Amino acid sequence: MSEDGVSEGAITKAELAELADLFDKFEFAFDPISTSAKEAESRFEDRIREIFEQKVVPAYPQLGFSIFCCKVRSLCREYLKRNAP
Amino acid sequence: MKACLNFSDILEVSQPQINEMQRIGNSYPDAAAPGACEAFTRQVRLVEGIVVQTYGVAAALAKKADDLDEVSDVWNRMSRFCQSALRILADLKHKYAYCGTPQLYDLILDYKLAADKRYKGVMEEATCQKMEFPKGLLPKLN
Numbered sequence: 001m002s003e004d005g006v007s008e009g010a011i012t013k014a015e016l017a018e019l020a021d022l023f024d025k026f027e028f029a030f031d032p033i034s035t036s037a038k039e040a041e042s043r044f045e046d047r048i049r050e051i052f053e054q055k056v057v058p059a060y061p062q063l064g065f066s067i068f069c070c071k072v073r074s075l076c077r078e079y080l081k082r083n084a085p
Numbered sequence: 086m087k088a089c090l091n092f093s094d095i096l097e098v099s100q101p102q103i104n105e106m107q108r109i110g111n112s113y114p115d116a117a118a119p120g121a122c123e124a125f126t127r128q129v130r131l132v133e134g135i136v137v138q139t140y141g142v143a144a145a146l147a148k149k150a151d152d153l154d155e156v157s158d159v160w161n162r163m164s165r166f167c168q169s170a171l172r173i174l175a176d177l178k179h180k181y182a183y184c185g186t187p188q189l190y191d192l193i194l195d196y197k198l199a200a201d202k203r204y205k206g207v208m209e210e211a212t213c214q215k216m217e218f219p220k221g222l223l224p225k226l227n
Contacts, residue, residue: 027148027203028147028148030140030144031141032196055222060219063219066209070212071223072223075226081148
């Protein structure tokens with residue numbers, strides 16, 4: 001187990017950390033209409049779509065994007081709680 | 086000092102300023118009455134600060150919440166808080182059309198939509214938790 005308490009999956013812990021960072025910047029933004037929050041949300045959506053197309057579709061073609069997205073959001077939430085400063 | 090506030094306390098402190106906006110708005114026949122726009126603009130600024138600040142508190146609480154039920158409750162309350170301000174502003178934005186009111190209405194609507202979006206997202210996450218998901222796809226949090 002690594003220091004951040006994450007063990008590897010098909011989606012790497014570095015990818016999860018990246019997604020969690022973006023998720024944090026828009027989901028918990030104090031100003032939800034700020035440019036930085038909107039940019040983070042847009043980058044999160046692009047990145048999660050990219051990962052889905054590259055890693056999920058070939059291995060799990062039956063898995064829908066919305067369910068994948070949902071699970072990743074929950075995982076990001078949990079990751080941020082466990083790695084709170 | 087060890088006293089702490091929960092989100093209900095924050096909303097309880099904030100709500101009277103929303104109601105005060107209604108009172109001030111109703112206390113003048115129109116925006117052209119002496120002192121009307123000045124008094125209303127001052128309250129508009131106060132309410133703007135309160136909504137922005139309350140949203141920030143909601144975001145901080147949502148991040149620290151123990152479970153998805155708690156998160157959904159925070160965003161649901163935030164949305165209803167915004168709705169209570171919008172209901173009052175819906176009429177007053179016409180009466181005080183040049184006192185910053187339409188801008189405040191738009192801002193609060195944006196914040197309400199943001200709270201609604203987060204509420205909807207967390208409800209979807211709660212539904213997804215019950216669904217089967219392939220093992221080994223996502224990294225495991227230990």
